[in-house]
Amino acid sequence: MNNHTLLVLPPEVIREILLRLPVKSLLRFKSVCKSWLSLISDPQFGISHYDLAATPTHRILLRSNDFYAQSIDTKAPFIDHEEGTLCLLRAVHLLLPPPSPPRIPDFFHFDDFRNQPHILGSCRGFVLLYYERGDDLILWNPSIGVHKQLPHFQYDSITREFLYGFGYDPSKDDYLITSIPFSCPFSAENEIHVFSFKTASWNNVPVNIPYSDPGNCLAVRAGSLFNETLHWLVLSKEKKVPIILAFDLVQRSFSEISLLDHLTMEKRRVCGLRVMGGCLSLCYSVEGSAVTEIWMMKEYKVQSSWTKFIIIPTCDFYPICITKDSGIFGSDMRSLEKYNDKGELLEHRTWCTRRVVLLCQSTVCKV
């Protein structure tokens, strides 16, 4: 057998390898040759790569100014020791897609702040941006720089609604925005608005929503996406206790998920909902102590599976994700922090973090 023949791999075999590489490697290998560039840029390849999820990589994304967002690798150390202290966080600057010009010429510049996009959520590698002034919704994949704009979204201001969320319905291959307005105090009847990117239209579903705002930070209003379901922390008007409200994007139906009973009562106040490590997670502040407890629902919708995961020795802690050694990555609005599995602070960096989304990188470009 001649071992020196140059073995040329058929394209379908190359594809099998590329499907198992992380997004960062794929972006680099676009410059290998023309056929690799077209394969990696192929819309169907992007979907298959995301669905196989052989090497999912997560970055956090935050807005730094009107023009740029920053993306940070959750696995990388805060200070790169090889290159010294100058290389903090290795943030990658990404140029935000531009909004359309305002429909009404802006003679008064009082509302310049309205030009800054809100980051409403993230799903399948896409980030949903909302520019109030142009009333633009932009679906943006920061990893590959692809974006789709929906001008004149014709909705007053989604961020001022009671609850909103961004997700994906795999049964219709459609990206959806869900918006639940504040209910009228005299009536429990209400409507939920679901926007479909495929049809570029709103659907209004009448629904009974006997819930109110649990009365803390605004971040609660953005739904947490887990599989095809959006979740919000709300107050049940009937029982006067916090519960998790779940909206299934495929079935278009609501359900309730209970918090652990003894927690809903004394000394602890629930202050945040996240999806981490494949579980719904809640943050609790504990009366009389400056700690944040993080609890995880180990089995979805099984109330008895709520388990205390970690105690963080700071209040106002906002978890972002679990690190590979079972610690936690989060922020307290002033800095980014990493704790180990015992709740000991490992690293922290002052970093202004108002709204942060966790982005699962993808090369999906088809909307």
Next chain:
Amino acid sequence: MQKTEGEESKAENEEVKQVTLMTSDGVKMKVEISIVYEMEIVRSFIEVNDADHSVPFPLPNVSSHTLDLIIELVKNEYDDEFMKTFSHDELKEVLVAANYLNMKTLLDFIATAIANLLEKKSVEFIRNFFNIVNDFTPEEEAEIRKTNEWVFQDLDED
């Protein structure tokens, strides 16, 4: 692995449950039926035709050396340590064979192994590894690289 040049009796083959495969370099190899059943291309043929297992099944795209490696991998339940002894050419040959034979578990295992090997490699390393000729002009290549400069950081030494 046992290699036979002559015909074996049908009765004996049934007893040990083996199938004879003929590789591209003309070697007849008797392979346990449990391993052969992972090869969808052979399995479907055997099941449909209830074939005489003593008649060698031809594998014109798989060398005896590659088939040996595949049999050892399956026998060792896809042992990482054994796979790490493979040369780059052997990895690629096993991958191509796994694809041809339609061995899903092996294809996933070996494609993942190659992906792990290449994850932090430079573009130049990739071209060498796959014998790919760069068909970009220097300007085109520079343009593609410029869109994502950060992905060229933190690479392994070639």
